[in-house]
Amino acid sequence: MTDPAAAYAHCEALLRSDDPDAWLAALLAPAAARPHLLALAAFTLEVRRVRHRVKQAIAGEIRLQWWQDVVDGGRAAEAAAHPVAAALIDTVERAALPRAPFGDMLDAYRMDLYDEPPADLASLERRLAATHGIPIHLAVRALGGGAAADPAADDAGVAVGLADLLDELRGPHRPSLPVALLARHGAGAEEVAAGRSTAEVRAAAADLRAAARARLAALRARRRTLGEGAPALLRAALVEPRLRAGERTTDPFTPGPDIPQWRRQWRLWRASRGAF
Numbered sequence: 001m002t003d004p005a006a007a008y009a010h011c012e013a014l015l016r017s018d019d020p021d022a023w024l025a026a027l028l029a030p031a032a033a034r035p036h037l038l039a040l041a042a043f044t045l046e047v048r049r050v051r052h053r054v055k056q057a058i059a060g061e062i063r064l065q066w067w068q069d070v071v072d073g074g075r076a077a078e079a080a081a082h083p084v085a086a087a088l089i090d091t092v093e094r095a096a097l098p099r100a101p102f103g104d105m106l107d108a109y110r111m112d113l114y115d116e117p118p119a120d121l122a123s124l125e126r127r128l129a130a131t132h133g134i135p136i137h138l139a140v141r142a143l144g145g146g147a148a149a150d151p152a153a154d155d156a157g158v159a160v161g162l163a164d165l166l167d168e169l170r171g172p173h174r175p176s177l178p179v180a181l182l183a184r185h186g187a188g189a190e191e192v193a194a195g196r197s198t199a200e201v202r203a204a205a206a207d208l209r210a211a212a213r214a215r216l217a218a219l220r221a222r223r224r225t226l227g228e229g230a231p232a233l234l235r236a237a238l239v240e241p242r243l244r245a246g247e248r249t250t251d252p253f254t255p256g257p258d259i260p261q262w263r264r265q266w267r268l269w270r271a272s273r274g275a276f
Helices: 004-018 020-027 034-053 057-071 076-081 083-094 100-112 121-142 147-168 179-184 189-194 199-221 227-247 261-272
Strands: none
Touching: 004 020, 004 034, 004 083, 020 034, 020 227, 020 261, 034 057, 034 083, 034 100, 034 121, 057 076, 057 083, 057 100, 076 083, 100 121, 121 147, 121 179, 121 199, 121 227, 147 199, 147 227, 179 189, 179 199, 189 199, 199 227, 227 261
């Protein structure tokens, strides 16, 4: 059985290595809730990686179902031996987190296994609200925040999710873009899959950046509703710098300049002081 302290330490080491933004954001949270934010972020990282670690969708289904079983209280021995699972279950119990949202999140990640493109931008945002927004909702609860922060959590999750999607266009595993969005600009999924930087694809990418900025504007308008849950939304402070970095190249498939780590830390610190 994994000792809880060791399990949380494992989550912290994993994030520090593989998701430093999530690690830094957790460090800016109150000390009592910090381990829970690390556990939730490590779990999110694990399920986000499933799609890229399997060759067949059925293998991904099995892995995601394993996580569902763990959250539901099954596979106790296996979960106890898995540091991230052990930390997650400890967090769910100590922070009295609802279990149903985990299922909604995992269902959304199951959809990603089949590369089914969302029908339109609204469908994409609903999916991102599940994959990226639900972890924020849960982190808000772990911090002692209430339902008043839920709309802001959705805005933050969708904004971060759109920034992630735009970054993924520049990587080896290009995501599917909304069918209606591409059609409106006269672009096709085959152009995205091939990484062809046409004017039509660039226009679709610009619409995604605009959607992310609209969510950031809504989040700023709701900042007074965040209360104790505010530290759960810190990563949204990095969305605008990420969007600007991507705009420095006209090709949505070419990586933009890296944002210096000191600048990322500074943005997160300012956000922790209320400057979203």
